[in-house]
Amino acid sequence: MTAANRINGALRKIPAWPIYWGVAAWVAWTFYQAASGLAGGPEPINWLEREYGALGLKLLIAGLLITPLRTWTGINLIKFRRAIGVTTFFLILAHFLVWAVLDVQTFARVWTEIVKRKYVTIGMAAFVLMIPLVMTSNNRSIRKMGPLIWRKLHRLTYPVVVLAGIHYLWLVKGFQIEPIAYMTVISGILVARLAWIRPKSA
């Protein structure tokens, strides 16, 4: 545990706020690249949608790995979890907006897609489930709700990540490795969450 303690000591000096600014800058930079033709190739919208969606999924998974990491290694990243969760929400909001405004373009078509296409419905459901989470990601909400109810509400992150993984799996053509790899990691997290009894200290 000394190594973990030393890492935790170093981590204590690192603030969480660069996560917000870093992701915001990345979102802006990626958008600029797509808009200016610097990246994304001849069809930058699809590229932009996927960039935002993929980082969102990665951060969702990262947020869910924080607790198992602490349990198994003692390394405590919990102070970064709120920043990761909140930026994930805004990434997925950007993902949704690029899809709705730049890709599908009209409200009628957006609505039709959400209702009619199952992979869109699923992605949308994941996004909607994130709204109460982002709205309660502040100290006041934790105090008002009490930690038990708050923690229960925030277990919604599990259905969110499962829906997000299925959303990705469902939208590709043919047999592709990437979405399957993500789904495997997500399943691992779920199994770990369900199987293992958390230590009392948590």
Added chain:
Amino acid sequence: MAYRWTNDLTAADVTPKVAVMNRRQIMAGAAGLGAIGFSATQAAAQDTLTPNSFEDITTYNNYYEFGTGKSDPAKNAHKLVTSPWSIKVDGLVDNPGDYTVAELLDGLDIEERIYRFRCVEAWSMVVPWNGVELADILMKAGVQPEGRYVAFETVVQPENMIGVQRRVLDFPYVEGLRMDEAMHPLTMLATGLYGDPLPNQSGAPIRVVVPWKYGFKSIKSIVRITVTDQEPPTSWNIANAREYGFYSNVNPKVDHARWSQATHREIGGGIFARRQPTLMFNGYADQVASLYDGMDLTINF
């Protein structure tokens, strides 16, 4: 050349190479077409047919043998070995055998045809192909009276094809057409793009082009042409029959199982471009709608 189909564009309209990257010049050239004296509707249709840049056409591809990302084929297809190349012509033909591309094309003139290209994924391009009518090749092969379908097969070079190693689809990639579709004057065997030989990622050295069907019907890098009396299996139909039918005609009224086909995005328009309405048979309804008279295109999608 049989001259069963007349290109609306003449040699004078072939875009000079220096202008290929200059969209405004191409637009100006297309706008001038109306004055040359084609029928009003054809000219109007051609006005909007501005070929995509060579770069668009050759860096945004679906060629799953070389990876599933749109830029993967441009990155990986250099490994494709296209020489020597042999195409087996077999089945219900009078002159079966293994032919080189040159032998297949012997005696035929290469024409340029500027076609719309509509992918099943709801995006589109305009491509200036060079090639011959498939009908001419089939006539040289001598289709026997019982021949009702034509099947095609793409080359498999597992050591050169990352997608084949990953088994993204059940390779070799196979496609097919009904005989009347295959003999239709719009249906081409293309060997070039913008006047140059096909780049590997575009299906070198020889590929099918069927402009009124979704792009995956236009099978690339073919090594086999088989005339049969029954509907041949096709790769995407094998992979997912619910989503991909044998016909796969461009049809804005019949949606894909997972997305709408009513509109599409034109490649090269940038991120603020409006979606465009998809045309029945990709804008070639006047030429091909009669092939499907009496057929329910919702069932035969």
